[in-house]
Amino acid sequence: xxxxxxxxxxxxxxxxxxxxxxxxxxxxxxxxxxxxLVDIDHYLTFLxxxxxxxxxxxxxxxxxxxxxxxxxxxxxxxxxxxLITLAIILLYYANKNLFWIFGAGYxxxxxxxxxxxxxxxxxxxxxxxxxGFVTRIDKxxxxxDIFLAIGIxxxxx
Numbered sequence: 001x002x003x004x005x006x007x008x009x010x011x012x013x014x015x016x017x018x019x020x021x022x023x024x025x026x027x028x029x030x031x032x033x034x035x036x037l038v039d040i041d042h043y044l045t046f047l048x049x050x051x052x053x054x055x056x057x058x059x060x061x062x063x064x065x066x067x068x069x070x071x072x073x074x075x076x077x078x079x080x081x082x083l084i085t086l087a088i089i090l091l092y093y094a095n096k097n098l099f100w101i102f103g104a105g106y107x108x109x110x111x112x113x114x115x116x117x118x119x120x121x122x123x124x125x126x127x128x129x130x131x132g133f134v135t136r137i138d139k140x141x142x143x144x145d146i147f148l149a150i151g152i153x154x155x156x157x
Contacts, residue, residue: 010035
């Protein structure tokens with residue numbers, strides 16, 4: 001999934017928790033940021049694996065989109081899931097706000113990465129090029145983004 005989908009989904013989940021009084025809107029925004037920032041490991045793995053010295057985010061992005069590079073680090077696998085879960089449990093006892101920020105952000109991100117939500121079997125892709133960045137996004141993901149945006153607006157009402 002692309003960053004905007006992770007942001008929208010994490011924010012949607014966080015706003016539901018706001019409606020239940022678990023935390024406030026400021027915390028919800030930070031949950032959404034963590035939901036996106038979990039994928040920073042792709043970029044870091046790219047730098048270490050390919051020994052790039054120019055730190056080109058555009059090159060890393062385009063290689064991943066074109067399928068030349070699949071850079072998930074340990075945090076996207078079982079050992080990372082276990083270690084992150086232990087860290088989040090410790091945060092519960094140290095700081096409840098950080099517990100919710102990292103817990104809801106990380107788990108909403110992982111849910112999107114591993115859940116197979118495309119029950120409609122929409123396979124077509126859309127390709128965009130902007131400022132040297134290439135994006136090949138599934139039409140299903142665009143549809144999901146639209147529904148998440150609508151859901152977020154409705155949660156603010």
